[in-house]
Amino acid sequence: xxxxxxxxxxxxxxxxxAVVAVIVLGTLAAVALRAEAGRGISAADWAAFRFTISQAxxxxxxxxxxxxxVARALAxxxxxxxxxxxxxxxxxxxxxxxxxxxxxxxxxxxxxxxNVFLRWLxxxxxxxxxxxxxxxxxxxxxxxxxxxxxLQGWQDIPAxxxxxxxxxxxxxxxxxxVLEWPMLKRVVPGAAAVIFAICLSSFAVAxxxxxxxxxxxxxxxxxxxxxxxxxxxxxxxxxxxxxxxxGSAALVALAFSGRDSFGAGLDRAVQRWDGARPLMRGLDAxxxxxxxxxxxxxxxxxxxxxxxxxxxxxxxxxxAAGVSLCVAIGSTVLMLCLALPIAVAAASGRGWLEAVGLLxxxxxxxxxxxxxxxxxxxxxxxxxxxxxxxxVVNAIMALPFALxxxxxxxxxxxxxxxxxxxxxxxxxxxxxxxxxxxRSRAGLGFACGLTAAMSxxxxxxxxxxxxxxSATLPLQMYRLMGAYKMEAAAGAAVLLLCLSFGxxxxxxxxxxxxxxx
Amino acid sequence: xxxxxxxxxxxxxxxxxxxxxIKDGARVAVIGPSGxxxxxxxxxxAGFLPLTSGKLMWNDTEISMAAPDARPIAMLFxxxxxxxxxxxxxxxxxxxxxxxxxxxDEKQRVATALDRVGLGGFGSxxxxxxxxxxxxxAALARVMVQNRPLVLLDEPFAALGPALKAEMLDLxxxxxxxxxxxxxxxxxxxxxALHVADQTVLVADGCASAPMPTVELLRNPPPSLKAYLG
Numbered sequence: 001x002x003x004x005x006x007x008x009x010x011x012x013x014x015x016x017x018a019v020v021a022v023i024v025l026g027t028l029a030a031v032a033l034r035a036e037a038g039r040g041i042s043a044a045d046w047a048a049f050r051f052t053i054s055q056a057x058x059x060x061x062x063x064x065x066x067x068x069x070v071a072r073a074l075a076x077x078x079x080x081x082x083x084x085x086x087x088x089x090x091x092x093x094x095x096x097x098x099x100x101x102x103x104x105x106x107x108x109x110x111x112x113x114x115n116v117f118l119r120w121l122x123x124x125x126x127x128x129x130x131x132x133x134x135x136x137x138x139x140x141x142x143x144x145x146x147x148x149x150x151l152q153g154w155q156d157i158p159a160x161x162x163x164x165x166x167x168x169x170x171x172x173x174x175x176x177x178v179l180e181w182p183m184l185k186r187v188v189p190g191a192a193a194v195i196f197a198i199c200l201s202s203f204a205v206a207x208x209x210x211x212x213x214x215x216x217x218x219x220x221x222x223x224x225x226x227x228x229x230x231x232x233x234x235x236x237x238x239x240x241x242x243x244x245x246x247g248s249a250a251l252v253a254l255a256f257s258g259r260d261s262f263g264a265g266l267d268r269a270v271q272r273w274d275g276a277r278p279l280m281r282g283l284d285a286x287x288x289x290x291x292x293x294x295x296x297x298x299x300x301x302x303x304x305x306x307x308x309x310x311x312x313x314x315x316x317x318x319x320a321a322g323v324s325l326c327v328a329i330g331s332t333v334l335m336l337c338l339a340l341p342i343a344v345a346a347a348s349g350r351g352w353l354e355a356v357g358l359l360x361x362x363x364x365x366x367x368x369x370x371x372x373x374x375x376x377x378x379x380x381x382x383x384x385x386x387x388x389x390x391x392v393v394n395a396i397m398a399l400p401f402a403l404x405x406x407x408x409x410x411x412x413x414x415x416x417x418x419x420x421x422x423x424x425x426x427x428x429x430x431x432x433x434x435x436x437x438x439r440s441r442a443g444l445g446f447a448c449g450l451t452a453a454m455s456x457x458x459x460x461x462x463x464x465x466x467x468x469x470s471a472t473l474p475l476q477m478y479r480l481m482g483a484y485k486m487e488a489a490a491g492a493a494v495l496l497l498c499l500s501f502g503x504x505x506x507x508x509x510x511x512x513x514x515x516x517x
Numbered sequence: 518x519x520x521x522x523x524x525x526x527x528x529x530x531x532x533x534x535x536x537x538x539i540k541d542g543a544r545v546a547v548i549g550p551s552g553x554x555x556x557x558x559x560x561x562x563a564g565f566l567p568l569t570s571g572k573l574m575w576n577d578t579e580i581s582m583a584a585p586d587a588r589p590i591a592m593l594f595x596x597x598x599x600x601x602x603x604x605x606x607x608x609x610x611x612x613x614x615x616x617x618x619x620x621x622d623e624k625q626r627v628a629t630a631l632d633r634v635g636l637g638g639f640g641s642x643x644x645x646x647x648x649x650x651x652x653x654x655a656a657l658a659r660v661m662v663q664n665r666p667l668v669l670l671d672e673p674f675a676a677l678g679p680a681l682k683a684e685m686l687d688l689x690x691x692x693x694x695x696x697x698x699x700x701x702x703x704x705x706x707x708x709x710a711l712h713v714a715d716q717t718v719l720v721a722d723g724c725a726s727a728p729m730p731t732v733e734l735l736r737n738p739p740p741s742l743k744a745y746l747g
Binding site for chain 2: 416417422425426427429435438441
């Protein structure tokens with residue numbers, strides 16, 4: 001209603017949204033024009049298609065099934081460290097994939113802890129490469145996400161219902177039937193759909209743990225067509241595949257997901273009167289313990305393996321770390337330039353602009369990369385642009401998350417203080433400086449932290465573009481692993497871990513610094 | 518003098534007409550049933566709601582389309598009258614300069630205004646560190662430095678207790694006495710109207726009627742007001 005008169009300019013938001021649309025849809029068009037549809041779809045392409053769907057389905061199914069008992073245990077138990085554990089469940093979001101893969105390898109790999117133990121017992125070894133490795137890594141990343149989403153569902157059941165249930169003498173079975181099962185029916189499909197969509201565009205996991213004709217995702221096939229065969233036509237065709245796949249899954253996930261947050265208030269424990277029997281307490285404890293071990297041990301192993309090597313890293317790793325820092329900062333600045341104007345415009349009544357920002361969810365990094373390559377190839381050597389392109393793609397991929405974080409506080413600033421600002425003539429830059437930035441400071445810090453950390457750990461489009469002499473830190477680490485320089489790789493993993501979480505911490509802290517009122 | 522010339526305001530299913538003037542130095546209460554459009558009327562005068570038809574004149578200048586800060590008006594809202602992240606001095610200073618780059622002379626004026634409302638020495642605090650009454654005083658200090666000829670109050674003191682509210686209204690009266698500004702004030706409470714405003718605009722049945730003497734209106738209310746007062 002008051003949008004028109006608030007004197008908050010909306011055209012920067014429109015421009016930013018247009019830039020995002022041009023990058024995402026323009027590269028898409030470039031890819032589509034280049035695709036050689038006439039040549040048909042090969043058996044290998046179909047295999048990649050099938051593998052992508054089956055691994056994503058399995059990953060979603062297993063993550064959600066395991067998450068239900070863990071979330072249930074977390075929802076009804078209060079124990080020392082619960083808050084830390086729930087915070088930790090958010091960590092995989094900014095954990096570099098390649099570091100997690102390294103951790104899983106040192107636990108489940110050929111010379112990993114588990115196989116050493118099995119050999120000692122005289123049992124057959126487990127094999128991590130292939131479908132189960134890919135699914136294992138995806139569960140590692142998405143079990144925490146699923147747990148948070150489902151835990152949110154549990155927390156959303158009003159405490160009064162549990163009080164009423166206790167009053168009526170409900171047995172745990174009754175609580176399950178009357179309260180918990182209806183909630184799960186509502187929450188679980190959404191969580192599964194989100195995880196399915198995320199796993200569809202998995203690249204780094206497939207690159208490191210998959211591969212070969214039977215374990216190649218579409219995203220990985222694009223990379224191989226591009227990098228090994230330099231077959232742009234096939235890469236483009238696969239990209240079209242990928243767009244349809246990820247786009248439709250993202251739409252489904254979005255329809256399911258509603259507008260829930262990043263889990264505000266998850267550390268609140270609802271008082272429960274059921275489940276006090278020792279058996280149930282034991283079961284809950286076991287679930288929490290197993291989930292924690294599964295999530296913490298691989299990273300712990302990386303730290304144990306890598307810490308001694310950190311002080312002895314080759315110069316190439318330090319150089320790559322410098323490159324990655326620049327890419328991460330650049331991508332954060334870009335994200336801000338896009339997200340803030342879009343958030344302002346979305347908050348002052350143009351909600352559909354936020355949807356443009358969400359294009360990043362449906363887009364796949366490798367498709368954007370392929371498209372950009374096709375566009376710039378005739379003009380300039382694309383390999384020179386490896387790092388700027390990586391920063392741009394990372395910013396676009398982080399944009400949906402940044403908007404989710406930024407739009408609520410920006411909306412508060414615009415709607416809560418719009419009239420006051422307008423009546424005092426606080427507009428334009430004064431408004432940005434005196435109202436917008438201070439009012440959304442915590443959100444800004446969090447969004448910047450997310451973006452910087454995600455960009456720091458990203459192993460995606462850079463693999464497409466980088467020449468053998470230059471690399472980001474995750475790519476350099478991948479190359480070290482490929483060359484079986486495991487000690488240096490482990491050292492690089494620790495460095496990468498520190499940089500990712502360090503960047504997040506610095507930005508997030510900066511945002512919270514002087515939070516008042 | 519503020520002149521409302523055949524003004525119509527429309528919002529969805531809601532319509533309000535007004536055609537009257539507010540004389541310089543007048544103190545006018547705006548009363549009427551909930552949802553009748555008291556706040557809507559003030560929002561339109563302050564420039565937050567476009568007129569559907571009619572003209573808004575200040576003396577001989579039309580201000581129907583002017584931006585809120587370009588009108589001769591200072592307004593206090595029901596809530597959010599202070600930026601919580603800015604200090605009290607900064608909040609008051611915004612009334613002088615919207616970019617907050619204040620000269621030392623202007624800083625002095627801010628301090629004087631804070632002294633005047635009884636908040637001397639509170640300038641460096643944040644609004645959250647003040648009580649509700651003190652926050653209202655700070656907002657009034659800003660209205661003072663804004664020094665606009667018309668002050669609009671959309672029930673900014675509604676959350677205060679009765680005694681505190683009366684105290685604030687007295688303060689408003691004193692400040693207006695000093696600056697000579699006119700006042701339009703939305704109120705739910707006929708006592709407030711009697712307390713501060715000699716004239717009252719009744720908003721009911723889609724119409725904001727011309728100001729009438731408050732005492733007379735309350736002594737002899739028309740049916741719509743009678744139903745509201747009970």
